[in-house]
Amino acid sequence: MRLEPRPAPGMATLVLLPLGAILVTVLAASLLVLAAGASPLSVFGLVLKGAAGTQFALLETLTRATPLIFTGLAIAVAFRAKLWNIGAEAQLYAGAVATVVLGTGALPLPAPILVPLLMIAAVSAGALLLLGPAILKTRFGVDEVVTTLLLNFIMLLFVSMLLEGVLKDPMGLGWPQSQKLIAEARLPRIITGKRLHYGFVVAVFSAIVVWIIMKKTALGYEMRAVGHNPTAARFAGIPVNGVLLKTAILSGGLAALAGFSEVAGLKGNLTLDLSPGFGYSGIVVAMLAMLNPLGVVAAAIFVAGIFVGADAMSRTAGVPSYIANVMVATALLTMVTAIMLTRFKVRWR
Amino acid sequence: MTSSVLRLSSITKRFGPLTANDAISFELAPGEVVALLGENGAGKTTLMNILFGHYVADEGTVEVFGEALPPGDPRAALEAGVGMVHQHFTLADNMTVLENIALGTESPWRLSLDRRRAAARIRALATDFGLEVDPAATISALTVGERQRVEILKALYRDARILILDEPTAVLTPIETEALFSTLRKLVAKGLSIIFISHKLNEVLAISDRVVVLRAGKLSGERRTAGATRQELAALMVGQEVAPPAVPEVARGPVLLKLYGVSTTGRGTRQRLDDVSLALIGGEITGLAGVSGNGQAALADLIAGLEKPASGRIEIASAAIADWSPRAALAAGIARIPEDRHAVGTIGDMSVTENVMAEQYRAPRFSKRGFLDWKAARAFAEEIIRDYDVKCPSPEARIRLLSGGNMQKLILGRALDPDPAVILANQPTRGLDVGAIAYVHGRLLAARARGAAILLISEDLEEIMALSDRILVMSNGRLSTPSARGERSVRDLAELMAGHGLEAA
Ligand SMILES: Nc1ncnc2c1ncn2[C@@H]1O[C@H](COP(=O)(O)OP(=O)(O)OP(=O)(O)O)[C@@H](O)[C@H]1O
Ligand SMILES: [Mg+2]
Numbered sequence: 001m002r003l004e005p006r007p008a009p010g011m012a013t014l015v016l017l018p019l020g021a022i023l024v025t026v027l028a029a030s031l032l033v034l035a036a037g038a039s040p041l042s043v044f045g046l047v048l049k050g051a052a053g054t055q056f057a058l059l060e061t062l063t064r065a066t067p068l069i070f071t072g073l074a075i076a077v078a079f080r081a082k083l084w085n086i087g088a089e090a091q092l093y094a095g096a097v098a099t100v101v102l103g104t105g106a107l108p109l110p111a112p113i114l115v116p117l118l119m120i121a122a123v124s125a126g127a128l129l130l131l132g133p134a135i136l137k138t139r140f141g142v143d144e145v146v147t148t149l150l151l152n153f154i155m156l157l158f159v160s161m162l163l164e165g166v167l168k169d170p171m172g173l174g175w176p177q178s179q180k181l182i183a184e185a186r187l188p189r190i191i192t193g194k195r196l197h198y199g200f201v202v203a204v205f206s207a208i209v210v211w212i213i214m215k216k217t218a219l220g221y222e223m224r225a226v227g228h229n230p231t232a233a234r235f236a237g238i239p240v241n242g243v244l245l246k247t248a249i250l251s252g253g254l255a256a257l258a259g260f261s262e263v264a265g266l267k268g269n270l271t272l273d274l275s276p277g278f279g280y281s282g283i284v285v286a287m288l289a290m291l292n293p294l295g296v297v298a299a300a301i302f303v304a305g306i307f308v309g310a311d312a313m314s315r316t317a318g319v320p321s322y323i324a325n326v327m328v329a330t331a332l333l334t335m336v337t338a339i340m341l342t343r344f345k346v347r348w349r
Numbered sequence: 350m351t352s353s354v355l356r357l358s359s360i361t362k363r364f365g366p367l368t369a370n371d372a373i374s375f376e377l378a379p380g381e382v383v384a385l386l387g388e389n390g391a392g393k394t395t396l397m398n399i400l401f402g403h404y405v406a407d408e409g410t411v412e413v414f415g416e417a418l419p420p421g422d423p424r425a426a427l428e429a430g431v432g433m434v435h436q437h438f439t440l441a442d443n444m445t446v447l448e449n450i451a452l453g454t455e456s457p458w459r460l461s462l463d464r465r466r467a468a469a470r471i472r473a474l475a476t477d478f479g480l481e482v483d484p485a486a487t488i489s490a491l492t493v494g495e496r497q498r499v500e501i502l503k504a505l506y507r508d509a510r511i512l513i514l515d516e517p518t519a520v521l522t523p524i525e526t527e528a529l530f531s532t533l534r535k536l537v538a539k540g541l542s543i544i545f546i547s548h549k550l551n552e553v554l555a556i557s558d559r560v561v562v563l564r565a566g567k568l569s570g571e572r573r574t575a576g577a578t579r580q581e582l583a584a585l586m587v588g589q590e591v592a593p594p595a596v597p598e599v600a601r602g603p604v605l606l607k608l609y610g611v612s613t614t615g616r617g618t619r620q621r622l623d624d625v626s627l628a629l630i631g632g633e634i635t636g637l638a639g640v641s642g643n644g645q646a647a648l649a650d651l652i653a654g655l656e657k658p659a660s661g662r663i664e665i666a667s668a669a670i671a672d673w674s675p676r677a678a679l680a681a682g683i684a685r686i687p688e689d690r691h692a693v694g695t696i697g698d699m700s701v702t703e704n705v706m707a708e709q710y711r712a713p714r715f716s717k718r719g720f721l722d723w724k725a726a727r728a729f730a731e732e733i734i735r736d737y738d739v740k741c742p743s744p745e746a747r748i749r750l751l752s753g754g755n756m757q758k759l760i761l762g763r764a765l766d767p768d769p770a771v772i773l774a775n776q777p778t779r780g781l782d783v784g785a786i787a788y789v790h791g792r793l794l795a796a797r798a799r800g801a802a803i804l805l806i807s808e809d810l811e812e813i814m815a816l817s818d819r820i821l822v823m824s825n826g827r828l829s830t831p832s833a834r835g836e837r838s839v840r841d842l843a844e845l846m847a848g849h850g851l852e853a854a
Contacts, residue, residue, distance in 0.1 A: 216723075218716050225707065229696040235655065235687060236707035237676035 017341065018288055018295070021334040022302070029327045036319045043317055050312025051305035057312065059196045063266065065297075065304035067092070067275065069203035070258035071282025072289065072296040073210050078130075078251035080214065080291050081223040082230075083137075083244055085130060087148030088255035089279025090155035094129045095122035095256025097159060099263045100167060100178045100270045103185035111184040118185055119202075119260055126256020127249040129155070134248035138241040152279065160272055167270065178270040187265035199261030204297055206254065211293040213250075223247055255279065284332045290339060303328055354379050354542050355400075355431075355511055360409035362395055364750070367742060369395040371566040372409070377511065382533065382543045384553040384574070386586050387563035388782040389754020390740045393546050394436055396563070397513050401433045402426040413511065432504025436515040436546075436753065436780075437691065438496050440488045447471060447484040450503045474505050479532045492642060494525035501532065512536065513544045516753075518552055519780040522640055522808050530556050548782045550579045562586055587784040594790045594815060597798070602631020603666075605802040606652070606683070606771045611661035613647050615826075620644040622651065623826040624661070629771055629802035634793065635831070636817025637806045640846050644826035645806050646688065649775045652804065653685045654678030666770070679708055684769035686760055688776045688806075690753070694760045697749035701741055702730040704748045705763045733762035738788070753780045757789070765792060772796055772803040778812060790816060810839060824848040 030040035052058050071088040078085035085091075098121040107114060129151065136142035162168075163176040171179075187198045214220035222243045225233040234240045262274055285303055289295030310324035353376035362370040369392040377383055387393050398404040400411055405421040412418065413429040426433075440449050451467040468484045475481055480498040488496060497517060504512055518526045533543060533556060547553055553560060554574060562570040562585045570585040606629040615621025622644055629635055639645055650656040651663075654675035663670045665681045678685065687693040695704050706715055706726045715726055730744035737758040741751050748756060761777070774793060778786040793803055793816065807813050813820060820837065822829040822845035829845050837845075 216721060217719050218710055218721055219719065221703065221710060221721060225696055225699065225703070228698045229692075232693055232696045233707075235653065235675055235685070235693045237654075237674075237679045238707070239674075239676065 014290065014292075017338040018290070018299070018335065021288070021331055021338045024334045025327050025331040028330045029323060032323060032326060033319060036323075038317055038319050043313060043319055043323075046313035046317055047306065047309035049309070051309030056194075057308065059191070059194050061301060061305045061308045062200055063195045063197070064308050065300040066197075066200045066203050066265070067258035067262050067278040068281055068285050068300035068304055069200075069207060069297055070261065071255050071278050072285030072300050073203075073207060073293055074251045074253075074255035074258075075282045075286035076289060076291040076293055076296055077210060077214075077223070077254065078247055079286060080227050081244060081247040082227040083134065083247050083251065084145045085133075085148050085248070085251050085255075086145055086283070087130065087133070087151045087155075087279070088251075088258075088282045089275060089277065090148070090151040091126035091129050091252045091255035092259040092262075092275050092279050093155045093159050094125040094252075095259030096263045096270050096274055097162065097167075097259075098122045098125035098256070099185070099260045100181065103181040103264065104179040105182050108182075109184065111186075114184045115187065115264070118264060119257065122256045122260035123253035126252040126254070126259070128252070130248040130252030130255075131245065134245050138244055156272070159270070163270065163272060169269070176272060180268045181264060185264060186268065187261065195266065197261070197265030199265035202257065202261060203300075206257065207293045207297045210250075210254070214293060219243070219246060255282070258282075281328065284328050287332055287335050287339070290335075303331075352378050354414055356412040357396075357400065358410050358412070360396060360399055360406045360411070362392075362399060362404060362406050365742065368566050370399065370406070373563070373566075373568050374409075375561055375568065375571070377542045377544065379542055380537050380540050381559065382537060382545055382557045384557035384560045385544055385546045385563065386548075386550075386553060386560055386582060388565075388586060389548075389757075389780075389785055390752035391563040391782075392566040393563055394515055394752070397433065397515055397544065397546070400426070401431055401513065427507050427509075430508060430510035431513065432501075432507060432509025432511070433513040434497065434500040434504065434515065434517055436519075438500060440496060440499060442487075442489040444488060445484065446482055446486050446488065446491075446499050446502075449488060449499060450484075450506050471502060471506065474502055478505065478535050479528060480505075493520045494522070494528075497521070497525075497529070498532075505536075509541070511542045511544070513546075515546045516548070516780055517545070518547055518549060523810065524640075526552065548780065548786075550582050550783065553582065554579065560585075564588070583783045586782065592787070594787065594794060596794060596816065599632045599798050599800075601633060602800045602802070604628045605631050605666055607664040608651075608658075609662050609664065611651065611658040611663065613651060613656055614659045615647060620647055620826050622647045625826070625828050626661075627821070627828060629804055631770070631800045631802050632797055633818040634797055634803040634805055634816050636813035636820045637804060637823055638810055638813050638820060638842055638846060639808075639823035641808055643823050643846075645775070645823055647826065648823065649688065649773060649806055652678065652683065652771075652773045653687070654683075682767075682770035684764035684767070684772045686757075686764050686772070686774045686777045688779075690756050690760055695748045695756055698747055700745050701734070701739075701748050701751070701759060702726050702744040705730045705733050705759055708763055709767065729766075733759060733766065737762040754782055754785045757781055758785065761789060761792060765796060768799065768801075769796075770801055772801055773806075774803060775806045776808065777805070778807070778809070786812075810842060814839070814842075822846055 026044065033040045033043045050057055051061050071092060074088045075085060099118050102121050103118050133144045133147035136147055137144045163178060167178045169177050169179045190196045190198060222238050225238055226240050226243045230240050258278055263270055267274060281303060285296055285299045288299035306327050307324045310321040313319065314321035355377040358374050359372040360370050361372050373396060385393050395404065399406045402421050402423040402425060410417055413431060418429055419425050447464060447468055450471055471484045480502055482495050482498050517529060521529060537543065545557060557574045560572045560574055560577060560582060608625055608627040611622055611625050613622045620643055625648065637645060651658065654673055654677055657673045663673060670677060706729060710716055710721060715722055727744050734741060739755050739758045741755055778789050781789065797803055805813065805816060818834055819831040821831050822842060824846060825848060
């Protein structure tokens with residue numbers, strides 16, 4: 001077996017590859033379902049129904065996709081510049097903390113002013129949190145994979161400390177949770193009575209903005225150049241370190257918006273289980289999307305659908321919902337392989 | 350015809366619309382050295398990659414010692430006795446010479462390798478063929494010439510009977526080239542056959558028995574070397590005679606760049622600059638000769654903005670420069686042609702357009718308020734492709750896929766487009782075909798006529814002597830006094846390059 005480099009992949013390849021990866025994923029998961037003693041056809045039928053079969057299911061999937069779009073964008077942006085941000089989880093919580101600190105009554109402002117203000121605060125908090133590792137990387141060559149990953153744990157402990165201390169809701173019956181946001185700080189629901197909130201709209205809008213940044217602006221060009229070959233980029237006069245810092249601000253800010261939107265749109269307050277690993281799932285989303293910001297929206301909905309659908313399925317079919325984790329992980333692996341195939345052609349002998 | 354060790358039969362290879370090899374057939378006799386000639390992008394590397402199994406031909410077959418090679422299988426090629434030294438080296442930098450040579454020859458299931466035996470074998474091969482290199486040295490600590498010896502040893506270690514050398518001399522100094530040739534002669538004496546790719550016609554005449562010429566993917570000519578002349582080969586390759594550059598008198602301008610007693614710290618094991626003073630004058634080409642590794646790279650990095658002076662200062666158009674960086678150098682009107690076009694000059698996975706705009710994307714011509722004008726960028730790429738006669742599939746093609754010469758033309762176009770006041774040309778014609786070299790020289794001379802100050806760094810003394818108005822020699826990080834055109838003989842320059850007589854300077 002040989003690998004041959006191939007010219008830039010065509011549009012068809014770019015669309016077919018993720019679809020192929022999803023197909024492989026479903027096939028692999030089928031084996032597990034068989035092993036669990038159920039019929040793959042009916043199980044996947046149930047997953048599909050649970051993810052998109054009813055209006056309720058679909059809205060639930062979109063609600064779940066919202067934070068994944070933000071973290072997926074955060075990762076896509078960072079990975080483009082080869083800034084390995086594994087700390088979207090921490091940046092998400094930083095955004096959430098900023099939101100509850102300012103949104104629980106500290107700023108008595110009307111909603112049209114308060115909501116944007118909270119977003120700015122969240123973005124700043126997330127950006128600052130990633131700026132640290134980015135500066136350590138550009139100044140001293142400290143590996144950002146390690147620093148951003150470790151910050152996840154530090155951040156979670158910090159949040160836990162806040163929720164047991166200064167941010168603890170005195171009316172919370174002793175639970176480690178913050179006070180509720182004031183009404184002016186909440187993101188409204190898109191359909192009254194349903195959980196889907198305007199965070200989803202902000203997420204899709206962000207994806208479009210990021211797409212424009214990557215495609216049309218000098219910054220996007222700089223980020224790609226730095227990601228592909230920092231030596232040549234520096235030679236050509238691109239300020240490599242500056243670009244990495246800007247990337248960190250953008251990436252950290254986007255991840256923090258996930259925290260803002262979960263608190264202000266969905267939960268209303270901060271708890272330690274605000275994110276079931278959205279920061280990590282964002283990596284899968286970004287890879288499935290091949291780091292394309294618009295692809296992130298589709299990939300996030302797909303991944304969210306698997307989780308939501310698997311939950312519903314496990315309630316009826318009795319197959320554990322862990323199948324969702326397996327599927328998402330398999331999708332990541334097949335996708336990484338598939339991405340290699342866009343760059344190389346395999347020749348058998 | 351029992352006597353051929355290698356037979357290529359009507360090899361055709363297409364990359365999309367481009368036919369890189371078009372029904373090419375030729376044979377190689379035992380103990381024969383065939384030189385493969387052809388313009389940049391003619392398809393030489395592609396053909397050798399097919400022979401070695403890196404690429405699979407669309408049509409045609411390869412026979413080695415009478416047996417057909419399975420296509421696309423380098424291991425089979427190795428086993429059949431084909432060894433290849435690539436245009437770009439393929440050694441693992443952080444491993445030792447011994448590991449690089451012996452790894453992969455052992456069964457993958459054996460965890461340890463018999464170092465003693467391997468080292469002894471390497472030493473024996475090295476002394477037999479004049480390829481001295483320490484088996485225990487790490488690759489990253491070796492010079493380019495030494496790395497190449499390791500590549501050759503790697504092939505010999507695997508009992509190669511046919512050795513393919515893709516532009517082995519492009520990165521060698523004349524002395525190293527001589528050493529390589531004596532190695533090759535010893536190998537031929539042992540009955541090995543060699544395919545040798547080079548753009549340097551004097552080398553081709555010196556080493557080969559037969560010349561095979563490719564043009565635009567087709568086999569366009571074949572000659573016995575005995576009796577052939579340089580002019581004849583050049584004409585076969587390019588389709589016309591190539592005249593040596595005419596260097597007209599031009600009026601001298603003002604001093605455009607000045608270094609006052611600059612020293613640098615030298616990164617890693619790099620030779621540092623030691624109290625270097627230099628003035629580049631408008632309308633002049635200043636040639637910098639020297640054995641590589643004597644500080645030319647440090648001087649180039651300094652002028653390119655990659656390195657800051659540790660002491661001393663840089664003055665451009667009589668204004669001292671405070672914050673020195675590649676961007677500052679560009680803003681000061683310095684065009685830079687880097688030595689390493691793959692690692693430094695281009696971003697391989699980005700398109701031709703994205704590469705040519707890299708030094709100017711912030712200019713109003715290409716961006717407004719942070720937004721890029723892709724239409725303008727593409728038009729610019731097309732302009733350079735046209736003006737510099739670059740062969741490439743389209744401006745959207747990844748630059749990695751271009752042949753070395755075409756890549757160099759793009760870099761040249763990018764650097765010279767803004768009509769720079771100062772031009773730093775570091776090995777600008779390395780790996781280029783005769784036509785392309787004449788072209789690059791023409792462009793540099795045109796810039797000189799326009800009043801630009803040019804610093805030409807080259808290991809090719811002939812090139813330096815042909816173009817330079819003034820020649821400087823660098824040795825141990827120090828510069829010699831300048832000499833005017835024709836003032837110092839080749840022998841004088843070689844003395845200086847060896848480090849004699851610099852103390853007096
Ligand atoms: N993998 C590839 N995909 C598409 N085009 C390719 C690929 N490899 C080579 N080419 C094209 O094939 C042509 C021949 O390239 P090749 O590298 O064989 O030239 P060459 O004769 O070795 O040139 P040089 O003297 O510059 O090294 C070039 O136009 C090049 O752009
Ligand atoms: Mg080549």
